Amino acid sequence: MRFKILWPGKTRNKDLRAVEKSYLEKINRMGKCEVFETKEAKGISEKNVDRIKKIEAAGLEKFIKDDYIICLYDQGKEMSSKEFTRFLGRLATSSKKIVCFVVGGFMGLEDSFVERAHSVLSLSKMTFSHELCRLMLLEQIYRSLSVLNGRQYAK
Amino acid sequence: MRFKILWPGKTRNKDLRAVEKSYLEKINRMGKCEVFETKEAKGISEKNVDRIKKIEAAGLEKFIKDDYIICLYDQGKEMSSKEFTRFLGRLATSSKKIVCFVVGGFMGLEDSFVERAHSVLSLSKMTFSHELCRLMLLEQIYRSLSVLNGRQYAK
Numbered sequence: 556m557r558f559k560i561l562w563p564g565k566t567r568n569k570d571l572r573a574v575e576k577s578y579l580e581k582i583n584r585m586g587k588c589e590v591f592e593t594k595e596a597k598g599i600s601e602k603n604v605d606r607i608k609k610i611e612a613a614g615l616e617k618f619i620k621d622d623y624i625i626c627l628y629d630q631g632k633e634m635s636s637k638e639f640t641r642f643l644g645r646l647a648t649s650s651k652k653i654v655c656f657v658v659g660g661f662m663g664l665e666d667s668f669v670e671r672a673h674s675v676l677s678l679s680k681m682t683f684s685h686e687l688c689r690l691m692l693l694e695q696i697y698r699s700l701s702v703l704n705g706r707q708y709a710k
Numbered sequence: 711m712r713f714k715i716l717w718p719g720k721t722r723n724k725d726l727r728a729v730e731k732s733y734l735e736k737i738n739r740m741g742k743c744e745v746f747e748t749k750e751a752k753g754i755s756e757k758n759v760d761r762i763k764k765i766e767a768a769g770l771e772k773f774i775k776d777d778y779i780i781c782l783y784d785q786g787k788e789m790s791s792k793e794f795t796r797f798l799g800r801l802a803t804s805s806k807k808i809v810c811f812v813v814g815g816f817m818g819l820e821d822s823f824v825e826r827a828h829s830v831l832s833l834s835k836m837t838f839s840h841e842l843c844r845l846m847l848l849e850q851i852y853r854s855l856s857v858l859n860g861r862q863y864a865k
Contacts, residue, residue, distance in 0.1 A: 570732075678836060679846075680788045681788075683846065691846070695836055
């Protein structure tokens with residue numbers, strides 16, 4: 556399976572970045588997964604939420620091809636890990652060649668961007684920092700691929 | 711507010727451990743939170759799940775005092791971050807002096823241990839590695855304390 560993950564800007568926390576890297580390496584032993592750090596809105600006051608989201612949506616847009624797009628979003632659908640694995644398993648046989656996950660930045664994703672996604676996923680009822688969400692997503696992809704490949708996965 | 715967190719053994723991933731440490735430092739600027747690495751069942755085949763859980767439950771037990779016990783458990787109650795914050799806010803005024811979170815090890819928590827908890831919490835419908843759960847819990851405690859202390863928290 557081929558995955559693409561888009562998120563605005565580099566992960567600032569270097570320790571989280573190191574964990575991301577190790578998950579990516581493990582995922583890439585079973586499939587192909589590439590992270591694209593898209594344009595991040597910088598130097599704009601947090602009060603201008605809409606402007607930040609608009610700039611970052613335009614940056615994400617550039618990397619969207621004819622992919623199956625899954626946006627991570629608070630109000631998305633929650634799945635158990637088993638459901639998520641089945642979901643990815645079904646996608647593996649679909650016509651779309653690449654599954655593209657999109658994780659919003661510091662202020663989240665623009666609504667209109669989320670509306671055009673094929674699926675909208677929520678990792679938890681709780682809100683986690685966008686940098687931690689990146690890691691949680693990678694862990695779930697790794698977990699699901701391990702199951703789909705018949706490997707045992709550390710709990 | 712005073713928190714105690716119990717989990718069996720040290721976090722093996724050094725990068726996750728570094729992130730844990732930085733969250734703990736941030737939490738301790740607003741409250742008091744101590745992590746106790748309890749006895750971990752080692753050298754036992756994973757097939758002996760019940761034995762592993764029993765050994766680790768006994769190790770956790772030693773650190774349980776007259777605390778308000780919250781176990782993290784797959785089948786626990788999911789809360790939004792707002793609900794979790796309100797929940798901690800209420801606990802701050804309760805008769806129990808310390809809120810004690812318990813996170814299971816590699817094989818999870820023993821059912822009988824979970825049954826005696828005052829609350830059972832699930833961080834997500836998805837299953838995450840126990841080491842990642844530790845981090846997710848710390849992030850939520852930090853997020854909630856920031857709100858309860860009237861500070862702005864990075865999204």
